[in-house]
Amino acid sequence: MARRPASVRARTTLGATAVVAVALVAAGLAVVLLLRSNLGGQADLKAEVAAREVASQLAAGTPFAALDLPDGEDRPVQVVDEEGRVRAASEDLLRIHGTGSPGVRPGRPPSGDDDGGDDDDPARGEVSGGDPEFSTGRATVDDRTADYRFAAVEVTTPRDETVTVYAGADLAAARDAVGTAVRAMLAGLPPLLAVVAGVTWLVTRRALRPVEAVRAELAEITSSGDLARRVPVPEARDEIAGLAATTNATLAALEESVARQRGFVADASHELRSPIASLRTQLEVAAAHPELLDVGGLVEDVLRLQRLAADLLLLARIDAGDRPPARPVTLGGLVREELERRAAGDRITVQASIEADPRVMGVPGRLSRVVGNLLDNAQRHARSAVRLSVGEEAGTAVVRVADDGPGVPPADHERIFERFVRLDDARSRDEGGAGLGLAIARDLVLAHGGDLAVREAPGGGALFEVRLPAV
Known part of the structure; x- marks a missing residue:
């Protein structure tokens, strides 16, 4: 031949x-x-x-x-x-x-x-x-x-x-x-x-x-391995110029992804080092002085380390394109179950208003995680009230979570959804967490074809709004 x-x-x-x-x-x-x-x-x-x-x-x-x-x-x-x-x-x-x-x-x-x-x-x-x-x-x-x-x-x-x-x-x-x-x-x-x-x-x-x-x-x-370099784009605006421009856009996206991955690894290492160092210190003290062993502190550090590892694993799965099979979910019922599950441990009672029960296509566990992360964030910053509402607007399911805390400055409305980002009044790792809750919530909402945004609540504080396509 x-x-x-x-x-x-x-x-x-x-x-x-x-x-x-x-x-x-x-x-x-x-x-x-x-x-x-x-x-x-x-x-x-x-x-x-x-x-x-x-x-x-x-x-x-x-x-x-x-x-x-x-x-x-x-x-x-x-x-x-x-x-x-x-x-x-x-x-x-x-x-x-x-x-x-x-x-x-x-x-x-x-x-x-x-x-x-x-x-x-x-x-x-x-x-x-x-x-x-x-x-x-x-x-x-x-x-x-x-x-x-x-x-x-x-x-x-x-x-x-x-x-x-x-x-x-x-x-x-x-x-x-x-x-x-x-x-x-x-x-x-x-x-x-x-x-x-x-x-x-x-x-x-x-x-x-x-x-x-x-x-x-x-x-x-x-x-x-220098992803900052770009391929030459011909002066003629033809198909080859389009190919070169698309290649440069791909290189830019790859560079951003690699930089984000490196930053993620560095931040994750930094966040993991603190509880691990605390555990090691407590264990060394306990080995030298058993009577000073703080079991409660060890359990708290282990739980914190476990939650951080679980968050990092979930982010890794999201980045890898992990998409479990979706099925119809009644959003009102899912929110009620989440409120019942966490009612005993809430610092502030959530004022819920479920005006409708729209159906969305999604993964129940991940949608519950979105609601839980938003409630955790609201209760962490609220002074006395946390409000949650579920409704439907023009074929879109809407979930709103508001608090009466200090709110989010307009300049930080997008930065707050970045990984490992904590605003100035939440720098403490004990109170502010690892800075992954909102990032995980937005990534999960985007994976479901929706959007998560923050703005100022009508009575002051922060208002987080989730929009998902209704079935």
Whole structure:
């Protein structure tokens, strides 16, 4: 099996050359056929003119012996009566159709009806006005044998004698012209295809030069690991420029993702170091002084470490594209279950207002985590009240969680959803957590096709609003 050319330039050049070759062959064939048809028509016309000239002489009463017949090899003429006798012929005409006798006509003369009548013959002293009959044959004129195109014209003399005039036109010139045209086309086809191939090769190389520049730069970026570099974008606003721009956008997103991952690893290491160091200190103290062992503190640090590890694992799954199967969930029922589960441990009682029970497609456990994280954040910052409402607006399920705490400055409305971010009044790890709750809540909401935003509550404080597409 033949291997395809590996180079795009080679395949493009071969394809373009093949297309041009097929087009040229088809066009050349059409030209040759048209030329041959035209030359054949001209031969028919010459033969008919010669035949009608002789027929006109006979119609005018010129005797057979006194006919002015064309001379030369290109227009042989023969006059045959209805009995097949040759009444006149060109001086140098020796043979027709190679039969060896000048009396053999180039084809059978037009015959009358089956009963021998002459109803179709021209009137006395007239030439047949219909189209002549044409035939192709061979004739020998002055020892030169060639192919001719013959025209047969009937004429009735004034003496009421009907004869057929056969006049031929030489086909050698027409065939030579066709052969010359074919040879010229065959001779010009290879150079023309070579020019097409060369031009296509050069144009393709110029067109693919930006692609090679992009490939080379990507190879350098891969080998160096420097994601801050970008591939060159051509000045021409074409598909290659679009490819380069998309590649740069992909590199920018990859750079941001890698930077985010590195920051995440660094922040996670920093957050894990604190409870681990606390556990180690307490264990070392307990080993030296068992009576000073603070079991409650150890349990609290272990729980904190467990929650942090669980949050980090959940974020890793979200980043990896983990999407458990979704199913219809009644949002009002899910919120009621979450409130019942946490009622005993709440620092501030949640004032719930479930105005509707919209259905959404999602993962119940993860949606419960969203509500729980928002309530944890509200109770951490609230002074005396936490309010929660569930409703539906224009086909969208809406969950709002508000507190009467200090609120979130407008400049931090987006930053608060970043990982490991704690605002100034929540810097304490004991009170402010690890800064992952809101980040996890937004990532989970976005994974469900919704949105999570924060703004100022009507009575002061922060208002977090979750919007999910309702079923």
